[in-house]
Amino acid sequence: MTNTNKLVVKDNALIDASFNLSLIEQRIMLLAIVEARESQKLSPDTPIEVSVSDYIHQFKVDSNNAYALLKDAARTLKRREFSYLDRYKGIEALSTANWVNKVTYVDNNGLIVLYLSHEVISLISKLSEQFTKYYIEQVSDFKSKYSIRLYELIIKWLSVTKTEKYSINDLRSKLGLSVEEYSTMSNFKSNVLDKAISEIN
Known part of the structure; x- marks a missing residue:
């Protein structure tokens, strides 16, 4: 996939969400969102692969400690939450959800496998209105x-x-x-x- 095709698409509720992800965690999620868009039937059981080599290439970072940093970030990403404006029975409400259900790090392959939460999937796929999109290249530096x-x-x-x-x-x-x-x-x-x-x- 070329950089010109790496489109990040998020529901505006996710754009406006409150969360605290590190720079590395944000970058992992951006790559995962780009990758998830290629999946025909995206579900919480769909493995979304993010390779360390793709991360290094996309964000032009030093490869020496990238593997260790991404392994740590993958571990902490499992515990991260975000809060967003939602609706419950037609009434405006605030929901809090996890980014991922499960994270697997394949050490020998330098690969992070993410299983996105149901909430994230609903906020990045099948969007017809009120969404924001941009190319990942625009934030890579x-x-x-x-x-x-x-x-x-x-x-x-x-x-x-x-x-x-x-x-x-x-x-x-x-x-x-x-x-x-x-x-x-x-x-x-x-x-x-x-x-x-x-x-x-």
């Missing part, structure tokens, strides 16, 4: 996990040409920041926003 998230929040509004206004607390939540992290506005601006904006620009 980002070195900050906040850059990817901010880019997604912005690109969602591409056709409208201006974004909605986010409160600081809402934006911090969507970027995956806890209350203690970069708690002062100056730290948040210099260490999160300015760096992300610089990378996106």
Whole structure:
């Protein structure tokens, strides 16, 4: 699959979700979403393969410690959650779900096998309205996990040409920041926003 065909497609509920994934975990999920789009019958039992060599090539990272880093990230990804706006019996509600049901690391092959959760599958496949798409190449050079998230929040509004206004607390939540992290506005601006904006620009 060429880089020009590696399309990331997410329901806007997932774009607007609150979660805290490391840069490596976000990158693994992006590759998994691209790979999952190729599956004809995607289910929680469908193995989604992400090879370490593809990761190294896509994100242009040093191969020396990539295998160990991805193995650790695959392990922690199993415990990660995200919260998103949902509906229950027609009423707006907040749901929390896991990204994956199971993660397998095939050491000898340098391969991560992900089994996506039902919720993730519903938010990345068979989308007909209210979704955001972009090519993975557009975020491949980002070195900050906040850059990817901010880019997604912005690109969602591409056709409208201006974004909605986010409160600081809402934006911090969507970027995956806890209350203690970069708690002062100056730290948040210099260490999160300015760096992300610089990378996106």
